[in-house]
Every structure is written in structure tokens, then in C-alpha cells.
Amino acid sequence: xxxxxxxxxxxxxxxxxxxxxxxxxxxxxxxxxxxxxxxxxxxxxxxxxxxxxxxxxxxxxxxxxxxxxxxxxxxxxxxxxxxxxxxxxxxxxxxxxxxxxxxxxxxxxxxxx
Amino acid sequence: xxxxxxxxxxxxxxxxxxxxxxxxxxxxxxxxxxxxxxxxxxxxxxxxxxxxxxxxxxxxxxxxxxxxxxxxxxxxxxxxxxxxxxxxxxxxxxxxxxxxxxxxxxxxxxxxxxx
Numbered sequence: 001x002x003x004x005x006x007x008x009x010x011x012x013x014x015x016x017x018x019x020x021x022x023x024x025x026x027x028x029x030x031x032x033x034x035x036x037x038x039x040x041x042x043x044x045x046x047x048x049x050x051x052x053x054x055x056x057x058x059x060x061x062x063x064x065x066x067x068x069x070x071x072x073x074x075x076x077x078x079x080x081x082x083x084x085x086x087x088x089x090x091x092x093x094x095x096x097x098x099x100x101x102x103x104x105x106x107x108x109x110x111x112x113x
Numbered sequence: 114x115x116x117x118x119x120x121x122x123x124x125x126x127x128x129x130x131x132x133x134x135x136x137x138x139x140x141x142x143x144x145x146x147x148x149x150x151x152x153x154x155x156x157x158x159x160x161x162x163x164x165x166x167x168x169x170x171x172x173x174x175x176x177x178x179x180x181x182x183x184x185x186x187x188x189x190x191x192x193x194x195x196x197x198x199x200x201x202x203x204x205x206x207x208x209x210x211x212x213x214x215x216x217x218x219x220x221x222x223x224x225x226x227x228x
Contacts, residue, residue: 004157042117043204043218056215088156101148102216104158 003027006091006105013081014113021076021108023091030095032074033102034066037088049074081112115140117207119219126195127227134190134222136205142166146208147181147188148216153201163208164188195226 004025013019025032034046048056049068063085065077074091088109092102116139126132138147145166150158162172164181172179176196180189192199202223206216 009156040220042220043216045215048215090156090158092158101160101163102158103160104150106156109156 004091004093004103004105006089006108008108009106010109010111012111012113013078015081015083017081018077018079020078021089021091021110023074023076023105025072025074025091025093025103027093027103029093029103030071031093032068032071033092033094034074034076035090035092035104037090037107039087043090047076078110081110083112086111115142115207115209115217117205117217117219119203119205119222121222122220123223123225125225125227128197129194131191131193132195132224134192134203134205134224136188136190136219138186138188138205138207140186140207140209142209148206148208149179149188149190150204150206151201152204152221158204161190192224195224197226197228200224200226 007022011019030051032049036044036046045058046060047054047066052068052071063080067075067077076089088107090107091105094100094102118137121135124132147164149161151161152158162179169181169183176193178191188205202221204221205219208216
């Protein structure tokens with residue numbers, strides 16, 4: 001039990017599909033994040049939410065759309081993705097403030113066909 | 114610009130050997146934070162340690178130890194008497210004091226401990 005739960009663990013979708021990734025944290029944290037992990041590349045921060053407000057969008061294409069309805073839940077809505085979007089998508093949460101450690105979920109392995 | 118370099122892509126050691134994972138960072142900030150995370154095959158990143166830039170004391174936690182050298186901008190991680198369960202990808206990360214709570218990760222080092 002990591003405290004950060006992501007579903008689904010694996011997802012295969014076509015380029016015309018619409019799907020959503022879900023993240024839930026049970027740690028009482030107020031900041032949540034989406035990271036993308038591609039092979040042989042550093043983890044890339046995609047979005048940051050603090051107290052449900054988006055505070056950072058690292059030039060992510062609009063085919064990725066985040067949603068944070070409350071401090072415990074974070075979604076990543078996907079539509080018209082490309083094969084190069086295939087990666088491991090990791091959700092994380094932290095207490096916020098200045099660089100408290102982040103706790104990560106197990107990720108969703110996404111394959112776009 | 115912030116950057117973390119983990120030059121070792123893959124390392125293999127035989128069980129019970131000691132192994133050191135290198136991490137070199139770049140930043141213009143005077144206050145910053147350094148982290149190590151472990152990513153086992155299950156996928157999640159497991160937090161191991163956080164150090165701030167003002168604390169250069171080396172730290173030991175069981176078989177793990179960390180050597181922070183500000184003069185060489187390095188934050189190396191040593192596992193003594195390695196075990197098969199240590200097999201994972203290890204990431205070094207750099208965090209800034211100001212701005213978004215953003216971690217800059219290295220590309221990771223895949224450690225394989227051979228029984």
C-alpha cells in the first residue's frame with residue numbers, strides 16, 4: 001500500500017480513443033502531480049496542482065487534459081494521442097511547501113496503437 | 114538551469130558486493146534539495162532520502178549511505194553488501210527552494226544484483 005493509487009495499471013488505446021487515468025492519494029497531502037516516464041529519458045513533470053489549483057503546466061500538448069476535483073483525486077484525460085505518447089504515467093503527491101518528499105503511485109503503463 | 118546527470122546507465126554486481134551510484138547535479142540556486150528514489154519492477158518510485166544544500170554531513174541508514182560533496186556537485190549513493198532485493202532503477206533528483214514543487218530527475222541507473 002503506497003498511499004497513492006493509480007488506475008488502471010495498464011491501458012492500450014487507439015489514437016482516436018478517449019480515456020482517463022485516475023489517481024487517488026490517502027495521505028492527506030495538498031499537492032498532486034502527473035509525471036511522464038519514457039524509456040531512456042528523465043521523468044518529465046507534466047502538471048502540478050496545489051489545493052486543487054493547477055500551478056504548473058510544463059508545455060504539455062492539449063491532448064492531455066488534467067482535472068483535480070479535490071485534493072485527494074487527480075485525473076488525466078486523454079484524447080487523440082500519438083504512438084510517441086506511449087509511456088509510464090506516474091502520479092505523485094506531497095505535503096506541498098518547499099520540497100517535501102513526493103510519494104508516487106505505481107503508474108499506468110499506456111500504449112497507444 | 115537545473116540538471117541531474119547519472120552517467121551509469123546500468124550496473125551489475127554480485128550479491129554481497131558494495132556498489133556506488135553516481136549523481137552529479139547542476140544548479141545556480143544557493144539553496145536546493147537532493148533526493149534519491151528507488152523504482153522497483155512494480156513501478157512506483159520509493160523515496161529514500163532528502164538532503165538540503167546546507168547539510169553536507171554524510172548519512173548512513175542501514176546498508177545505505179550517501180556522500181554529499183558540494184565542491185564537486187555530487188550526491189553519490191552507496192549500497193554495502195548488496196542483496197537481490199536491491200535490484201531496481203535508482204533515480205537522483207534535484208529540487209528548488211522556490212517556485213513549484215518540481216523535481217528534476219536524472220535518467221536513472223538500473224542496478225542488477227546477481228545471486
